[in-house]
Amino acid sequence: MRPRSLVFTLFGDYFRYCGDGEVPLRGLSDVMQLFDVEPATTRVVMSRLRADGWFETRRDGRLTTYVLSGKAWQLLDEGRERIFRHVSGDWSGQWTLIATRAGDRSARDEVRKRLTWLGFGQLQPAIWVAPGDRLAAARELMDAHGVGSDVFLSRSGDLGRDRSIAARGWDLDALDALYGTFVERHDGNAPTVSDRDALVARVRLTDEYRRFPFTDPDLPAALLPPGWNAPRAHEVFVQRHGDLRERATAAIEQLTGLTVRGAHRAFLDGGAVGFTREG
Known part of the structure; x- marks a missing residue:
């Protein structure tokens, strides 16, 4: 398990429910050692994540505490809903299609990652597709990264063809x-x-x-x-x-001295509930 991924998993399930989404570096290091991550590595990882805008720090004497940034809160909220929400229900037969045009390669690479996260599959190098109406999210993403594209809704009118599209868009x-x-x-x-x-x-x-x-x-x-x-x-x-x-949760509290609020009961009847800073 990569240390960076481990940090976000720990914050997503535990530290987001401590104070204002925070943990002392010393306590985090003690937890990370359970996964064979040395304190020096934890310090380097957290320093880099702070530089990337995922965390802020607060100092109390010699004690350094890492606190989730607004950017990180948004990531954890989106990720938690995607993890705990599972819906494969009815469908209107409508697809959202994106046809991209040539542009900056680094921007296209970032857009490719985000499109996958949003549930789009790649039919051809410049053609992306997702079931349902996802026009707003797709256009917002393309505009934010300056990638030229045409985004529209379409129907094949045939369930067999729709299944073929799904089989080609995703493995x-x-x-x-x-x-x-x-x-x-x-x-x-x-x-x-x-x-x-x-x-x-x-x-x-x-x-x-x-x-x-x-x-x-x-x-x-x-x-x-x-x-x-x-x-x-x-x-x-x-x-x-x-x-x-x-x-x-008991182990987290023993290792860090923090209190994990009860808001991390993450599901009711298999569906996500609200996850805000207040829980």
Whole structure:
């Protein structure tokens, strides 16, 4: 697990619910050592994340505390909704299409990452597609990065063609296999022995599952292959994440001296609830 990814997982599940989204560097280092990250590495990672605008610092004597920036709050809010919300419901048959034009390469690379996060698939090098009406988000993204494009809504008028578009836009077989592997690895896991074991297990679980929103466009059920493993994987994740919560939170509080507020119960009936600074 990369230290940078580990930091965001820890803030997403725990430290965002401490004070104003904060943790002393000393306490964070103690937690990171459970994952074989040395304090010197933690200091370097946090310094770089601060330079990139993800964190601010507060000093109290010799104690340095890292606090989430507004940019980081937005990232965690978006990510948490994508992780805990799982919807593959009805669909109107409408697609959002983006045809990009030549432009700055670095801007196109950044747009490619963001389009994937927004649930778009690439049909051809300059053609992106997503089910439903995502015009506003697509146009905002293109304008923000100065990438020339035509964005519009379209229908194929044929479910067979729609399924063909989905199969070409995303590698659904590979994604389904990853979901299946996740279920096999985590379904029915035995309880862990200690609070710290629970913390390590829960962080690794979340870090593994949080990668799915970057590759899964959450397609409507009509476009998915039979026996799609994602719903079961989501159930397993939510169940296991909840089972480990109390002991993992106890470990965080023991290691840092912080109090983690109860707002991190992240789901009701399988859906996301509001996640603001107040929880």
